[in-house]
Amino acid sequence: MDTDATGALSQLLGEGEAHPVHEVNTAGQSPFLLTSDHYGRILPRALDDLGVAGSELTRHVAWDIGIAGVADRLAEMLDAHLIAQRYSRLVIDCNRPPAAVSSIPLISEATAIPGNEGITEQQRTARRREIFEPYHGRIEAAIDRRLHDKQPTVLVSLHSFTPVYAGVARPWHIGALYNRDTVLPQLLLRHLRAEGDLVVGDNEPYAVNDLTDYTIPVHGEARGLVNTGIEIRQDLIADQSGQQQWAERLARIFAEIEVELRAARPVD
Structure with a gap:
């Protein structure tokens, strides 16, 4: 690794290490642009294990368990472009403003x-x-290209959450997250509730805001895109079967929502 005059590390990723950006279906024609801020849990070699036990590095503290499998499958099913981030949120959280303590x-x-x-x-x-x-430069460039090409663009940020937090069980199977723009979240909430077998969170277990979130405020709201965050409970997508089932369910729902969005307003 390169160091500066003080001996501080000035380069993080070494030769042969994974590029931070993972993409699926870059030429996808769906209006839905999918992102996944906590897709991976890689640690750069220079940081070793960050002093964290290996058992901890497989938990939610390091990444969003199960969302990678859902995101990859959903991108293919929808013919949507997915942009995801391979490194652990413990290195740097790509859904936090860089100035935030977290x-x-x-x-x-x-x-x-x-x-x-x-x-x-x-x-x-x-x-x-x-x-x-x-990572965020790639999202920005993809949005720029889509808008230049007049390709309809709807931002969907994919996440997963723990079944229990601070000793309290979370009942929701899935949640729709939003801040200023409620167009897509309200459609999504209606479709999810119509499934009949889901406990659906309305801005649960989290809500989006400018201080604790980055992707939706910067790439969705600031760009004027219809947008939503999605949180899926991790025990439901911990294996490939669950990931496939949820990808299929969301692909069906988003196909229905696309028809409604196009009928109601331009989605670009």
Whole structure:
């Protein structure tokens, strides 16, 4: 790794390490542009294990369990472009403003992250430059191209959540998340509730806001795109069968929503 004059790490990712951006179906014709901020849990070699036990690195503190399998399948089923991020949220959280304390967390839930203690500004900058910025730059470029080509664009940010948090069980199977724009979330909520077998969260278990979120405020709201966040409970998508079932369900629902959006208003 390269270091600066003070000995601080100025380059994070070494030769042969994975590019932060994972994409599926870049030429997809669906109006839905899918993103997944917490798709992967890779740690750069230079950071070793961040001082975190291996058992912790498979938990939600490191990534959104199950969402990768759902996202990849959903992109193919919808003929949608997926842009996802391969590195663990413990290195840098790609759904947090870079200035937020939780961008490079010292503690996640109850898990301490020793490798994030006392890092220099140069090391912070390297994480932003080599992981955060390529990911969000790719989303921005994809939106720019779609708008230039007059391709209808609806942003859907895919996440998963833990069945239990701080000792409290979460009853929702899936939630629609939003802030200023309620067009797509309300359609999604209606379709999900019509399924008849789901407990559906309306801005649960989280709500979007400018201080704690990045993808929807910056790429959705600031660009004037119809948008929503989706949270799926992790025990429902922990294996390939669950991932396939949820991808199929969401593909069917989004196909129906696309018809409604096109009938009601232009989706570009």
